[in-house]
Amino acid sequence: MNPFSSGTRLRDMIRAIRACKTAAEERAVIRKECASIRAAISDNDQTFRHRNLAKLMFIHMLGYPTHFGQMECLKLIAAPGFAEKRIGYLGLMLLLDERQEVLMLVTNSLKQDLNQNNQHIVGLALCALGNICSADMARDLAPEVEKLLQFRDPNIRKKAALCSIRIIKKVPDLADNFVDPVVSLLKEKHHGVLLTGIQLCTDLCKVNEEALEYFRKKCTEGLVRSLKDVVNSPYVPEYDISGIADPFLHIRLLRVLRILGHGDADASDCMSDILAQVATKTESHKNAGNAILYECVGTIMSVEDNGGLRVLAINILGRFLSNRDNNIRYVALNMLMKAIAVDAQAVQRHRATILECVKDLDASIRKRALELVYLLVNESNVKPLMKELVDYLEVSDQGFKGDLTAKICSIVEKFSPDKIWYIDQMLKVLSEAGNFVKASVWHALVVVITNASNLQGYSVRSLYRAIQISRDQETLIRVAVWCIGEYGDMLVNNIEMLDIEEPITVTESDAVDVVEIAIKNHSLNLTTRAMCLIALLKLSSRFPSCSQRIKEIIAQYKGSLLLELQQRSVEFNSIIGKHKNIRSALVERMPVLDEATYNGRRARSASAAVSTSLEFASNLSNGVIARTDVAPLVDLLDMGADEPVPPCSSGGNFLLDLIDVDMPSSSSQSDVLLDLLSAWSPPPQKGSPTTDIILLNQDDKPSVNALDILSSSMVPSGEAKPTGPYMMDLLDVFGPNPATPEESGPTFPPIVAYESSALTIIFNFSKRPENPQMTDIEAMFTNKSSDVYTDFVFQAAVPKVNA
């Protein structure tokens, strides 16, 4: 006998583990115990086998591996003594699972025990089978279990019924065998047996359509009668739970009626009386009574239409909603979620109460209620609902703001009746919970503002007011700074005043103040501060009186340790200092982003599909292709990677804004290439960092590198390569000869996209006269080798632009 295992009893081991002060100590104790148990196992020690297994179960509960004890379970189960068997079965349920092959070995012992005369042994075996039965075991042992459904002792009948549930779930084919036994179980008078019989019936109906039909025909009336008996039964102290006789049986009966009545008018009709009785007569002061009412409501909701009952049910839920007990309110919300599919109108009546639940102290209730409110919103009630939610946003606790903000934004985007309302609501959300707003949401807001030409003045003024009050909401600052940069003149001059607005007096220097405060705020994100620099650059041209001051602010960042800020500062400083003549054109207002395109892209990026097939590339309009190539340049010149306005369908225009230093009016231009050209018209100004970057194509080598780096940093996949050369070509073709395309008007000459000894790809461009924004690209592939190409795949990588 092993000296260790004889020593410690289970109790001693638990005591030793409890005495451990640290996790390391605990591990040491358990290691020692496991070692001695292993030793005992290898010695085939019998005396302490069941004690060791009990120890292992405790160790297992604490989360340590115990697989080495699995065989011990089987040995104990096969043992003749009851104590050994009991521990063996417990171990079997805890330590093993149905996927293990060891389990096959236990089938025979189970079979023997199921045929025992002693009810407790049979009970143990049934319990184990019900917990861990596998499909194979189910097939082998189903006949035994079926027999036990008629065992003399009711306890065994109960267990056999539940065990059958496991069997039919594992092997649905066996369902047929259990249909007849269930019919007799349903006639039982014993509470427990009836309860489990009903449960088995419910599960049979779920797995087998025929069984459902059979029970519906044969048993609906019987079950309705049983429910009547239970409801009207005299007091049974044994099954009493807080004054209600056997609530669980009520619930099980209602549950099975729910399945039988679903989709069947006759069955539903048959049970409507008793449902009405339960719904009206049940005592609702105690939890048990409410549980029955709750189940009854669920049944009424899923059986076939009966207007009167539905009203009753929704009213019960209404009562639940105003109950003081949190649990009751929680389940009411749960049920209303389901009821909304059946009768949305009735649920709407309780909107006010539900809205109160959004403000509940309890996080579970708040969450449910918010989900429900989200389902309740429609065009007609969005305004009052939103007012409530936004008001609540002010006082809600931090943990809940994220959820709440996301839902509000989603509702506003989905249901806004007009743009001004949309902008108003978004501003409120940004001021209250700007830090919880997702990037895509405020990007969409910017898109809406750029598109609403009559609301830009209003927006910038509202943003200015909002930012005076809440200065710590980062996304609000971003949107405000962006709008002030773009529409600063509208802010100062009260342009496009709406009737509802109060005029405000903002001086040019006030507007610059806002941006200056933001850029000096070190708690803000780098992107925000970089956006401030751009806004300043734009303002320097819009507010000539502040030009000097802005120059000074920008110059402060020349020495910034943050590369992004430093670079922008140096570049912008030189634009302000040395290029007065081009500045105003350079900081033109951003071109309007096409909302449809933006939303489309947003949806696409949501599905995370960046298609790389040729089909995709060739189907895209020019704008998108242009974006492919232009985006990195743009980013380098002007924008941070997550700038609010990525170049969109008008990618060409965009480049023009940045590069076209000559043309006074950007709107006359729709062509990337013309824009590029115009950049070359004046003599390039050496020494300016901006121009240096544009001049990439004067020298072949560095441009390839620079662009390669750019494109690979933009393209997440490893397919950056095609983009690099292509971009280079795009610039290259025109670099040496700036005059030609100007003469040839708004057409592109063909581009050699790729050339090797085996393959040439040439892109031909053509404009559609009816839609100058669109460019058709025709790709021509020439096989220069002698081989035949099969399965030829052309992939074009499109840099993902953060939108």
Add this chain to the structure above:
Amino acid sequence: MIRAVIVMNDQGKPRLVKFYEHQPVEKQQEIIRSIYGVLCSRAENVSNFVQADSTFGPDTRLVYKTFATLYFIVIFDDSENELAILDLMQVFVETLDKCFSNVCELDIVFNFNKVHTILDEIILGGQVIEMSSSEVVKAVDGISWLEKNPNSIIRVPKSISGWQGR
């Protein structure tokens, strides 16, 4: 069906762990830890329900109840009635109380396999067998008696079933 029953103390130490769908040991511990994290952060006087979708799949709920230093936790899916599960927990605790006469945490720690036996008389394979605590106590007593009198099986099998059948 009921997916799991867990009893843990207010320090997060598991005292009874029973999963009705197999979970590897590591996963079990992870679940216990995450549940403890959620329960700790809940205020008093709030509802007893928590969504458990993240660990157990859609439409699963967790209901908990505190008794002295112990959390009783049941995880179940939408085929169970939430409020009835609350009653079930009450039955479980009442039964423990009857079996151990004034149950406390230590009783459960040192007699965890008896607690398992009690639980197995209430829930089988995730389904409720019995809601009457007196019935459960009767069954558990029968098992205990048999364990202490091992010879009775061989000698008087009929008498035992007769004894139980009263």
